[in-house]
Amino acid sequence: MSLVSWAHEVSRRNLANALPRRWAHVQGVAQKARTLAAVVGDDAPLLEAAAILHDVGYAPDLAKTGFHPLDGAVYLRAIEAPDRLVHLVAHHSCAVKEARLRGVEEQLAAFRDEESTVRDALWMCDLTTTPDGEPTDFRSRVAEIKERYGPDDLVTVFIDSAEQDLAAAIERTTERLRALHVA
Numbered sequence: 001m002s003l004v005s006w007a008h009e010v011s012r013r014n015l016a017n018a019l020p021r022r023w024a025h026v027q028g029v030a031q032k033a034r035t036l037a038a039v040v041g042d043d044a045p046l047l048e049a050a051a052i053l054h055d056v057g058y059a060p061d062l063a064k065t066g067f068h069p070l071d072g073a074v075y076l077r078a079i080e081a082p083d084r085l086v087h088l089v090a091h092h093s094c095a096v097k098e099a100r101l102r103g104v105e106e107q108l109a110a111f112r113d114e115e116s117t118v119r120d121a122l123w124m125c126d127l128t129t130t131p132d133g134e135p136t137d138f139r140s141r142v143a144e145i146k147e148r149y150g151p152d153d154l155v156t157v158f159i160d161s162a163e164q165d166l167a168a169a170i171e172r173t174t175e176r177l178r179a180l181h182v183a
Contacts, residue, residue, distance in 0.1 A: 003082070007049035010079070014059035021131055026052050028133025032125040039176045043118045050088040050118070051125050053081075057089070067102050069095035073111050087111045088119060093126045094162035094169075101154050101161075117176065120169040127166055138170050 001009075008030070015023040033051035037044035056062065057072025064071050073090035090111035099108040113119065130136045130144065142159055149155040 003045050003049045003085070004052075007052045007085070010076075010081075011052045011056055014056050014062060018060055019058055022055055022058050024133035025129060025131050026055050026133075028129040028135070029054065029125045031133075032129055032135065033121065036121045036125065036173065036177070038180050039173060040118050040121055046082075046084060046088070047118050047121055047125075049085055050092070050122050053085065054089050054092045054122065054126060065102075065104055065107065067095075067099060067104050067108075069093075070099065070104055070108050070111075084114065084118075087114060088122055091119065093123050094165045097162045097165070098155070098158040101158055117173075120173045120176075123166055123169040124173040127170060138167060142166075 011026055012023070015026060030048050030052040033048040034044075036047065040047050053072065053076065055068060055072065056075060057068035057070065059075075062071050062075045064074065069090050069092055073086050076086045076089055090108060091113040096105065096108060096113065099105040127138050127141050128136055130141065131148075136144070142163060145159050146156050
């Protein structure tokens with residue numbers, strides 16, 4: 001079984017019935033990842049696998065700390081997923097900033113942020129896909145997150161603090177697409 005097929009099955013098993021809206025989101029993120037395959041070259045399967053699994057830590061049976069990037073990474077490590085995949089899930093969408101706010105930064109430090117083209121592309125995929133799996137732009141996605149959580153929620157504080165880093169990753173990915181004459 002390919003890495004992508006395996007990842008889709010793991011994600012489906014954990015999210016499809018328990019969290020159908022989250023399942024729709026990750027499917028949209030994976031679809032976006034397929035459009036960025038040229039940007040990451042040989043790592044395209046890794047990007048798609050990370051996209052479909054990035055929110056697996058939301059699954060009720062897997063949520064141990066309540067911080068889904070960490071819970072997802074711990075689960076994936078336990079089922080012996082490839083290290084890079086585990087680390088990408090742990091650090092998706094600038095997770096370190098939210099980890100600080102939640103007091104779990106030390107636990108997240110067990111996983112490495114590879115700060116790579118794949119990482120940037122994963123962030124772009126997540127932050128340009130609605131909760132329902134539809135394409136959107138970054139500004140609209142940030143506004144939707146803030147509206148959904150409200151002004152005083154920790155997630156809103158996080159997204160405010162991470163917005164510049166997230167935008168920079170999206171811009172780097174967009175520039176890489178332009179350089180390939182794809183965008």
